[in-house]
Amino acid sequence: MAQTGTTLIGIGTLLLVLWALRDGLLSAPQAALEAPATIDGSISAALLGGAFLAIYSFIGFGNMAQTAEEVRDVKQVLPRAMILSLGIVFVFYLAVSAALVGAGGLEELTEAQAPLVRAAGREGWPEMPIAIASLAAIVNSALTQTIASARLLYDIGRDGRGAPQFLGRVNSRTNTPLLATLAVGLVVLTLALFVPLKQLATGTSYAILLVFVGVNASLIVSKRRDQPEEVPNIWLAAPWLGLITCVGALIGQLVLDLWPG
Incomplete structure (x- = not known):
């Protein structure tokens, strides 16, 4: 409620x-x-x-x-x-x-x-x-x-x-x-x-992206092993795109945090 x-x-x-x-x-x-x-x-x-x-x-x-x-x-x-x-x-x-x-x-x-x-x-x-x-x-x-x-x-x-x-x-x-x-x-x-809200949001975003990287990598490995009949057959490019995007976002933000100038 x-x-x-x-x-x-x-x-x-x-x-x-x-x-x-x-x-x-x-x-x-x-x-x-x-x-x-x-x-x-x-x-x-x-x-x-x-x-x-x-x-x-x-x-x-x-x-x-x-x-x-x-x-x-x-x-x-x-x-x-x-x-x-x-x-x-x-x-x-x-x-x-x-x-x-x-x-x-x-x-x-x-x-x-x-x-x-x-x-x-x-x-x-x-x-x-x-x-x-x-x-x-x-x-x-x-x-x-x-x-x-x-x-x-x-x-x-x-x-x-x-x-x-x-x-x-x-x-x-x-x-x-x-x-x-x-x-x-x-x-x-x-x-x-x-913890200040902005720092908390930033740390949470890092954690979420790391989780998304792991999830997409797991999906890639799982789809290569088997495709269960009861699970939608998603195109393999989808988790690859998610993996690349999340890794890119992590690297970009790390660069901004380490070299803000």
Whole structure:
């Protein structure tokens, strides 16, 4: 219930911000046409850095797979849900970015602690209610990560693959991996209290890319060995493309971090 509630609040807040920036959204095509035709090295680095941080949002798509055991008709429902969610997220990212570009004043927004809240405030909307509502997105991310990580820890403990066996137990009353959830919740709380958000997002993006590299490499090896009949026969180029892209993103961000000049 909490997960659903925070998701609805987050989506509603984004829709409210888009409504506040509707003039900027309509002006975005003209602003894009007037943008410089060439991109220098600093802009390229900024684009790569922004794209790298955006990978943080993809953690949700991987987390969906961790709850597969709780889905009915998982082979049909889960792939459709992942594709649908990817499309929704893409539309929101594109719309918000376009609205901010069309509204102008990007230098001011880059210095703001909450750019979307500040952008809505410039249009005459009260910032405090929007800021409070936007916290639902942060809470939603924490809940999502806690649930998915707890399920993963539970699976590892249950199957004896490295985690203590007591983490693989299900509570008799709630029928949920309570101990694994508490353990993950403690880690999430510690990181949220003591690690700055940007550093946390950057570290998470590194971790996600490393996981994606491993997943794509595993898919390549698995497809070369066998192709199960009940699994969709994805073109072999897809995991190769994913592997190359993730490795390239990792190398590019490492270069930016080690030689920021």
